[in-house]
Amino acid sequence: QVQLVESGGGLVQPGESLRLSCVASGFTFSSYTMRWVRQAPGKGLEWVADIKNLDDQTWPGGRTNYGDSVKGRFTISRDNAKNTVYLQMSSLKPEDTAVYYCKAGATYWGQGTQVTVSS
Helix, strand or coil, X not given: CCEEEEECCEEECCCCCEEEEEEEECCCHHHCCEEEEEECCCCCEEEEEEECCCCCCCCXXXXXXXXXXXXXXXXXXXXXXXXXXXXXXXXXXXXHCEEEEEEECXXXXXXXXXXXXXX
């Protein structure tokens, strides 16, 4: 059974940092591009970042890619030995408040973890 389980969300103040984790099971993790997407209250889904799989040697845009709103503040990484993808978030802003989901390819989704940035 495929599972993606996110963790690490919470309430932080502007300027602080958080690291989200997503542990995958039930599929060949290393073969999938992994993505983080988010949904702010009352808004649609927004792509945050992705990291390519090891098998995809065609990385015209680089192995990692970021949305403009998070570029320079967020870092995506993965540990294939642990079937885990991370999202290190720094210099958080109130507009980063959202439910963050990890996604494997175009197929699998996690249940989401809430991130709230507020003073």
